[in-house]
Amino acid sequence: MRLSNIKDERMAFLEFENALLKSIIDNIDEGVFVINEKEEIILFNRRSEETDKLKRENVLGKNEREVYPNPDDHDLLSYEMQVKLDQKPIRQQNFSFVRLDRKEMNLIVDIFPFYYKESLAAIYSIGRHARQIDKHIIRIKETGQENGGKEKDPFALILGESKALREVIQKARKVARYDGGILLRGESGTGKELFARAIHDESRPDGPFIAINCAAIPKSLIESELFGYEGGSFTGAERRGRAGKIELAEGGTLFLDEIGDMPLDLQAVLLRVLEDKKVMHIGGSKYIPVDFRVIAATNKDLWEMVLKKEFREDLYFRLAVFNLAIPPLHARGNDILKLVEHFIEKNCKRFNINRYPQLSPKVSDVLLKYSWPGNVRELENVIAYSLAMTNGDTIEIKHLPDEMRYTSNLLREQKANSCIKSLEELSNMEKIEKKAIQDAMSKNGNNIKDTAKMLGLGKSTIYRKIKRYEIEF
Numbered sequence: 001m002r003l004s005n006i007k008d009e010r011m012a013f014l015e016f017e018n019a020l021l022k023s024i025i026d027n028i029d030e031g032v033f034v035i036n037e038k039e040e041i042i043l044f045n046r047r048s049e050e051t052d053k054l055k056r057e058n059v060l061g062k063n064e065r066e067v068y069p070n071p072d073d074h075d076l077l078s079y080e081m082q083v084k085l086d087q088k089p090i091r092q093q094n095f096s097f098v099r100l101d102r103k104e105m106n107l108i109v110d111i112f113p114f115y116y117k118e119s120l121a122a123i124y125s126i127g128r129h130a131r132q133i134d135k136h137i138i139r140i141k142e143t144g145q146e147n148g149g150k151e152k153d154p155f156a157l158i159l160g161e162s163k164a165l166r167e168v169i170q171k172a173r174k175v176a177r178y179d180g181g182i183l184l185r186g187e188s189g190t191g192k193e194l195f196a197r198a199i200h201d202e203s204r205p206d207g208p209f210i211a212i213n214c215a216a217i218p219k220s221l222i223e224s225e226l227f228g229y230e231g232g233s234f235t236g237a238e239r240r241g242r243a244g245k246i247e248l249a250e251g252g253t254l255f256l257d258e259i260g261d262m263p264l265d266l267q268a269v270l271l272r273v274l275e276d277k278k279v280m281h282i283g284g285s286k287y288i289p290v291d292f293r294v295i296a297a298t299n300k301d302l303w304e305m306v307l308k309k310e311f312r313e314d315l316y317f318r319l320a321v322f323n324l325a326i327p328p329l330h331a332r333g334n335d336i337l338k339l340v341e342h343f344i345e346k347n348c349k350r351f352n353i354n355r356y357p358q359l360s361p362k363v364s365d366v367l368l369k370y371s372w373p374g375n376v377r378e379l380e381n382v383i384a385y386s387l388a389m390t391n392g393d394t395i396e397i398k399h400l401p402d403e404m405r406y407t408s409n410l411l412r413e414q415k416a417n418s419c420i421k422s423l424e425e426l427s428n429m430e431k432i433e434k435k436a437i438q439d440a441m442s443k444n445g446n447n448i449k450d451t452a453k454m455l456g457l458g459k460s461t462i463y464r465k466i467k468r469y470e471i472e473f
Contacts (some may be wrong), residue, residue: 180337
């Protein structure tokens with residue numbers, strides 16, 4: 001066969017495949033919206049046309065900020081920016097926007113980065129109306145389409161077999177059957193939101209999961225985020241007003257992360273909403289009935305805050321009908337290695353790495369004995385860093401972040417000197433940890449972000465350790 005004929009057949013197949021994919025994307029129930037690295041809209045399917053009331057010929061090839069010039073009218077832009085910066089997907093995010101006909105729409109979206117030849121080439125969003133998305137979940141549960149005809153376990157995403165983890169999962173399954181408030185306690189990075197989502201999927205799968213981080217939103221905006229507002233009720237408010245997170249949680253779950261950071265004056269209003277199951281917009285004159293379950297999470301000692309009059313006692317007992325403590329990573333034993341396997345596979349797929357490196361015995365020993373102050377989040381960062389450092393099939397001590405290498409040196413010293421007491425070991429480790437941070441700060445000109453990157457930790461962890469060890473800079 002002539003080369004030209006082979007090329008013609010290949011081009012014909014590619015054209016067929018492209019036409020087929022376009023037809024599938026155009027006929028699914030979800031809206032699909034894709035921008036390239038220049039923020040130009042390169043795909044806008046039929047469902048997106050219906051949802052946004054825009055014609056694709058009027059948006060394709062244009063910068064999305066031209067199509068949606070007011071960011072306040074289309075929250076998706078800020079979520080896309082977050083994905084672009086973090087290069088991590090955002091799943092089941094609730095957002096609202098105002099169409100050109102001024103009608104407010106509420107959607108649930110998944111937003112993903114797309115990599116081509118190891119570079120971020122596009123960001124794509126897949127969304128459904130908040131009222132429609134969970135009908136599909138109900139249909140799957142009713143027909144048993146997953147797991148060979150068995151209903152999918154909502155807690156399956158919480159990886160680990162340790163006794164500490166199994167016990168809290170068992171408790172979470174039980175309390176999911178009841179509609180009382182749930183308080184999830186645990187250090188940062190232990191997976192409190194994973195537990196909240198699992199409880200939601202177990203108890204209210206036919207409703208939305210609405211999350212709000214009380215620590216990440218300025219105090220002046222928490223009230224409007226929670227309760228919504230009427231148009232023109234304050235400077236900067238949208239003309240048509242906006243529904244609050246509580247209202248959007250109708251029929252589902254409201255997840256209040258970092259509840260200990262909620263201002264005292266708002267705690268009284270929240271308590272009233274939880275008692276009456278009614279909410280009033282800022283600037284409004286009527287109550288809106290709303291049915292939702294509340295799950296709160298904190299890394300603080302909330303009861304101590306109650307004793308210090310920093311948190312309302314009546315709200316505490318309303319939120320903590322069921323009180324669950326999520327175990328820190330260092331208390332979960334071999335779960336660490338199970339999570340390592342998961343993060344290696346996840347990152348290799350994400351960066352198109354064909355090999356799946358294994359841990360050397362020394363590295364496994366270090367990971368099992370490390371204190372993990374940043375918990376699962378820190379472990380994921382360590383694995384991502386180590387994969388970037390190694391070109392072979394084995395992750396060695398030299399591929400670990402600086403702080404972990406210091407820990408490995410300490411472990412060798414401990415093995416050589418078996419008479420070191422546990423308290424002395426802890427003290428030495430803290431000294432080494434402090435020295436590692438001081439050295440990294442010095443090398444990076446006291447830049448917190450660069451120091452955190454060098455040590456493979458989060459910025460909040462670095463701030464916490466600087467305060468703990470009284471490091472001056």
